Amino acid sequence: MFLRSAGERDLKAVRALLVETWHATYDSIYGTERVAEITDDWHSLPSLKARLERLDSEFVLVDDGREIIGMAFASAIDKGETVMLHQLYVKPAHQGKGVGSLLLGEVESCFPDARRIRLEVEEANVQATAFYRAKGFSKVGTTADCGKEGSGIGAAVLERPTAL
Template structure:
């Protein structure tokens, strides 16, 4: 796998990856119906296209030339020293192969002025928590609205200092 900037032609494959990964990860936590609602909203082609067009952001895919095995999306905040990692997902069949680390490293490199990388993660997503902790993230707080102002989804806020 190699990491590259996503293009519009990747969006259908990215959406498919996100839907499958979300169901594999969150069905047991939120239920199939709620996960479908979330993925239909947050991971629609229109939502993904809007992220891709956002200034001061980076939308990446991990690609082996045949399949997209992972994706990441981050954007600068109003504070140029703080970057928010909004998405980092690796397809279940590719997890544990270093793809998440490659995506995380490339996101950090994409924002040379940033000093802190922040993200929100569901506390019950133990695999994600273990991944982020192994990569230097520590808990910095909590939110009642992960992913959006009215989501009603609680999450832990994790941060990592960047060099």
């Protein structure tokens, strides 16, 4: 496994990873049709390309030499004081093998001046919630619009200090 920055040539594979992971994770929560709507919007190729071009952000991948098995996207907010982890996804077959930890560590190292890292997580996603709690995150609030303004998707907001 190796970490690398995402590039435009990776976007189709990243989209496939996101669609697979979202269906595996959220079909039982939101239903297959709603998950398809979300992934068609949030994980479209133009949406992913916009992430590549966003300033003060990092879009990183874990590649096993054959395929992309994990991805993370984060940006600096609050004048660089906070890292907002927008996405961290690992293909279902590779979960529980350290890929998520590798991505989280890389994202954090990309923002050395940040004081905290924050994310939003669907509380019904028990596996993700447990992962983040094991990494020292605690709930600091909630949002009614997880992932995108106007989404109507509720989520917990988790945060922890960055490693100094």
